[in-house]
Amino acid sequence: MNKHIPLLATVLIASFVLGLGLLSTSPSQTISENATELSQHIVDGGPPPDGIPPIEEPNYAPVESIDMEDEEPVFIYNTKEGTYIYSQRILVSHEIVNEEFDGEKVSVTYCPLTGSALAYNGTMNSVETTFGTSGKLVNSNLIMYDRETDSYIPQILGKGIQGELQGKQLELNPLTWSTWGDAKEVYPEAQVLTEDTGFARNYDLDPYGDYLSEGTYYDSGQPFFPVQHQDLSEEPKEVYIGIWGETPVGVKKEKVRQEKAVQIDTDEQALVALYDERLDAVRVFDREKDGETLDITYESGEGFVDDQGRTWSAEGESKDLSLDWVESFDVFWFAWHAFFPEADVYR
Amino acid sequence: MLTQKVERVLQSKKSKKIGVIGSIAFFLTYLYSIDSINIHLTSVGVETVPNWTQRLLDTRAPYLWEPVLRLDLGLISLFLHPLNILLALLLSFLVFLTITTMAYMYKNPKTCRVNKTGIMGVLPASLTGFACCAPSLSLLLAPILGASSTVLFINILPFFIPLSTFLLLLGIYLLLKDIEPIS
Helix, strand or coil: CHHHHHHHHHHHHHHHHHHHHCCCCCCCCCCCCCHHHHHCCCEECCCCCCCCCCECCCCEEEHHHCCCCCCCEEEEEECCCCEEEEEHHHHCCCCEEEEEECCEEEEEEEECCCCEEEEEECEECCEECCEEEEEEEECCEEEEEECCCCCEEECCCCEECECCCECCECCEECCEEEEHHHHHHHCCCCEEECCCCCCCCCCCCCCCCCCCCCCCCCCCCCCCCCCCCCCCCCCCCCEEEEECCCCCEEEEHHHHHHHCEEEEECCCCEEEEEEECCCCEEEEEECEECCEECCEEEECCCEEEECCCCEECCCCECCCCECEECCEEEEEHHHHHHHCCCCEEEC | CHHHHHHHHHCCHHHHHHHHHHHHHHHHHHHHHCCCEEECCCCEEEEECCCHHHHCCCEEECCEECCCEEEEECCEEEEECHHHHHHHHHHHHHHHHHHHHHHHHHHCHHHECCCCCHHHHHHHHHHHHHHHCHHHHHHHHHHHHCHHHHHHHHHHHHHHHHHHHHHHHHHHHHHHHCECCCC
């Protein structure tokens, strides 16, 4: 036995050293959104590329054939062809659904770690593409990779940080975060993503937490992975509406829920966040219309009203006018602040 | 000489029984930890994923392959890949040998030399149990370890299975070394 100890010890130590060699370097302390610096904060999330496999051939079924708890989160995508509903319980295992609507490629994306759901147009630089999961994270957020160029694109940022598409911005489409109970009532004719995804997966299991219970990852605790910037003045998992706009702005969803209409004014833009009670959802619109800035408030019994007496729906529509949707989405506070530490905050 | 010692250990029916129970428990725990088993009310049926032959090498993580077969058995659903089963069986066999040998040594102290390697025998089996649950364990430990340690943990995950396999083999060797061969 004694003669074997040195050899065995060598093998053990070599294994440990090899493991150490794969450790990522400690993150820089520099504060910046610059793509190069952001790419230095990329960490390995565990799976290989597409180890969390996107759904490439989604199947749908009518609302009445789907059995889910009413409180389960779903993401609603409206197209000219109709409305499509994606459940969080399926997307937590796939994170991306690559689809085609109205002749255009669309990717519905969801990152469970940052509580963010965004729908991206799949045309970039005049090239149609689809997205995969890289297995990497930055600020705890899913990094997608573009299958045409292998460029890395953080889901919340929507902008390439590595590769040929570095600095290029994806186009965001409206995706509404709601619950199954609300969604099926508002959109009874919708098509719902089924578990016939082309994968043999256990969709009863959410490895991160549970939206139907309190005290799990989705409503408490700290991020699982390092983030560039932290602001502990707010609960990390508090839901904010992240607004790209001309300049990024974060609005606490609970504030909009309470006030129904929250006007957002910066040097570059005049916006309004409107609360849709039917879906417990928030949409953000540009208040600039035909050269004038509207003043839109909520009046009990009247709904959303502007300073010219017009009433507006929660979808930003009036009798013969419609407001322009501003790129925005639900997101955990810690993730929004990590990417946009200098953004204005409404809470 | 080692094979003779293994034969001697396997002659003990009681030790083998304990080893079988332990290895079956390990096998099921391993499959459960990699989400291959879901206990719930379901129908009865078998379904393969589309183009399953082309997807046999798709991985979800190091040493974890994407299931290509779903088996519904009324109260339980199984999500299977042949390589996941093979790895589970291999590890379970090593656990079987470890536990059987330890049980034999416990019951036959007179046939064994000083059992100072008992702890070394336990350690690799424990580590393998740790490794088998690692993908889910990393998320479970994240709140305790903190964000930076989670990254460290993720980076050493690929080595858990080979290291555990090596330590199990080492443990078995060290245990067998203390057993007198059949005279």
